[in-house]
Amino acid sequence: MEKGAEGMDFGSQIKKLRTSRKLTQEQLAQKLNVSRQTISSWENNRNLPDLEMVVMIAKTFQLSLDRLILGDPTMTTKLMNDSSEVRKMRINLYATIIMILTGIGCFLLSTMIGSTIDSNGVLHEPFFLIPIGYLFLLMGLISGFIYLFRKLRKQS
Structure with a gap:
């Protein structure tokens, strides 16, 4: 289980999780059924995933949703707006x-x-x-x- 990343933006969290497991963007993209460019846009905070994808990311990295979402206020706001x-x-x-x-x-x-x-x-x-x-x-x-x-x- 990853240590919580309070205050870290979502893109940085994804990149840290990916690199700590020695995954390339391409490998993570395959696990999540998205393109490598999608992973890159998340890591560079150009886009944020929807709730369904956030759940898949949490499962992939075996994290609780609150650890993944609550570290980034932008992500929390986006998911609330999506809802x-x-x-x-x-x-x-x-x-x-x-x-x-x-x-x-x-x-x-x-x-x-x-x-x-x-x-x-x-x-x-x-x-x-x-x-x-x-x-x-x-x-x-x-x-x-x-x-x-x-x-x-x-x-x-």
């Missing part, structure tokens, strides 16, 4: 699904209720359900596009 972003995206996805289903439900309800003409010749129909249905569908589609845009932006 917050994932939560926002999940809420956006649920909202999208609910809005689209509500829109479809309005159309179905309008069809099920149907229209009737009373004895005075007045037409009674749930006309308000149609524009509400379109409104919910439109909001759902907009929300869906926002979700996809964020997801694509996060992957790049």
